[in-house]
Amino acid sequence: MVAANVKLSYRAEIDGLRAIAVLPVILFHAGFTAFSGGFVGVDVFFVISGYLITSIIAQEIEAGSFSFRGFYERRARRILPVLFLVMLCCIPFSWMWMMPLEFNAFSTSVVSVCLSLSNVLFWRQSGYFEAAGEYKPLLHTWSLAVEEQFYIIFPIAILLLWRLGRTKAKLCIVLVAVLSLTLSEYASRYHPSFNFYWLPTRAWELMAGALCAFASIKPYSLRDNILSIAGLVAIAISVFVYDETIPFPSLFALVPVLGACAVIIFGRDGNTACNLLSVKPLVGVGLISYSAYLWHQPLFAFARVRSPAEPSSHIMLLLAISSLLLAYLSWRFVEMPVRARSVGALSSSRSVIVMLSATATVLIAAGLAGHLNKGFPSRMSDSILRVISSSDDGNARSGCLSELNSKVLPSQSCIYGNEQKVHMALLGDSHAHALAFALGRELSERSGQPAGFRELTHSGCPPISSYRRTTHGGLYDCDQFYAAAMEFLASNPDINIVLIWARWQIYVEFAPFNNGEGGIETGGKVIPDRSAFRTSSDIDVKVEIGKLYQKSIEALLAMGKRVVLIYPQPEVGWNVPLYLSKSMLIGLPIKRPLSTSYERFKIRTSFAYDQLDSVHSEKIIRVYPERIFCNTFLSGRCVAEDGRSPFYLDDDHVNFIGASRLATEIVHVLKESGWI
Known part of the structure; x- marks a missing residue:
């Protein structure tokens, strides 16, 4: 991860913390209501990223070995190979199963991910009638875009601040964190979509992690035990108590963020929190957490895209487990070989840049083709196109x-x-x-x-x-x-x-x-x-x-x-045009006209x-x-269509x-x- 002459000491508990972050995210996106605040795992990831990146840069600056080229190459080797693999795997399933509007949106997201702008895209798409996030395979890449934008700005900023001295650099980071948190609290009420997706309102979480890298607190067993366990409890409370009604991020995000900081600073060798996080299963999940994060959303999204009805909890649990299996394979055969330079063809900087640039070019070309051709509606039969046209506002x-x-x-x-x-x-x-x-x-x-x-x-x-x-x-x-x-x-x-x-x-x-x-x-x-x-x-x-x-x-x-x-x-429960068109696409027999009790x-x-x-x-x-929609075509039923054309544009709007x-x-x- 760093230059040969500078290496961070490995902390197994950080990988355990990664596991604590990624598992709630996966289970939250799978729809398990017990993990109603599982989205805070992303905030924990931001803290960890801020801590590790700052630690690496600071040590390299002090050792005189920092270079922008080396930093960005390591980030590219860490982030892009598995990301591009996941995106390439998404394309054929999107082609087979997505309706034109969905495929058009997916194609646009492919381009935005390659340009590190997916957070901006999903912010712009956050209008009332936009497709639900559950159906977007690349929605989760917004957080990668935030981190990538952070990686562009932060090394330059920290290098300039370092010239002022370590203390003044810390004070500047504190100032940025306070300003960002203040903006986030304001935006959570008045510009919530911007607040959720943009770096300026997320920067304080990364800055909190950066400040952890500067912490030099003398060990004290009792205090360290209490505060590190309190940090784990704070994260757990956020995961199990928070839900979609919480404006987020905002001051509420201080609970998981400070919890993660407490674990990083006070979770020292030998204390309870450190030992809990260092158990092999958690460390193992932590090692593959990046790949697991990348795989889970496409699996869940395609299950929902493919199925006219919401997949059962059993299917979603199976997919959650599958995301971990895929994560291990991609970590073992893609992540590690590329990062460790153990593959001869990708050992040099030049070769990895050529490979990643070529892959990005292919992805952007495919994304532009899907977008410019409006999702390739020619893939669909006339009957399906007639049904999905009714989803227009x-x-x-x-x-x-x-x-x-x-x-x-x-x-x-x-x-x-x-x-x-x-x-x-x-x-x-x-x-x-x-x-x-x-x-x-x-x-x-x-x-x-x-x-x-x-x-x-x-x-x-x-x-x-x-x-x-x-x-x-x-x-x-x-x-x-x-x-x-x-x-x-x-x-x-x-x-x-x-x-x-x-x-x-x-x-x-x-x-x-x-x-x-x-x-x-x-x-x-x-x-x-x-x-x-x-x-x-x-x-x-x-x-x-x-x-x-x-x-x-x-x-x-x-x-x-x-x-x-x-x-x-x-109300219907099903998104009527999608339910009908996807039933037709996969040959699922349904009773027409579509109706409810x-x-x-x-x-x-x-x-x-x-x-x-x-x-x-x-x-x-x-x-x-009800006199229009109920007990007309079918006794005891409320119809959502007349057997030819839907009456609804989604599951509740006409x-x-x-x-x-x-x-x-x-x-x-x-x-x-x-x-x-």
């Missing part, structure tokens, strides 16, 4: 939906239909947005006196007051959006009809939908910010949110508005129905999507076909009530 207009990082002011909101006669507003979440375009067209074509309406929608936010929710990505300030929307409606008396629609059930049931037939919605729980309520009990919070449903409707009525209440729409829908939505039913006024009319069916019903009810 049901709303053909962009810039109308407020999102976590992109707000649309009510005064600048999109208008559909007659812009000179805006008498209505559509208030809700992304489900209302998916309806808006079809509703605008239906009003223009079917209404005797076409009127326009404004779209006031925010993804992930119910149209109620005092509601905020926390996600792994950040804080949804739904209350601010709702307050602005209500103020806008109050100041615009010409808008006398407000249509309200949201995915009501998810905000009171919290959990993703499971249809009981193998369709389990991807994504985590929808958890409200408990600080807005007087209780932390799930049941009590549910009741409080139900009351807010009622109050929001009553507030509109108090303004003199007439209200169209659109009731819950059936009506009884399960009624149970799931009973509380939301009760809250909406509890508000009575002659200024309210009600629309029931596409244009589904939205058009619902829009027809809405306009019918409006006309029947004499409101238009």
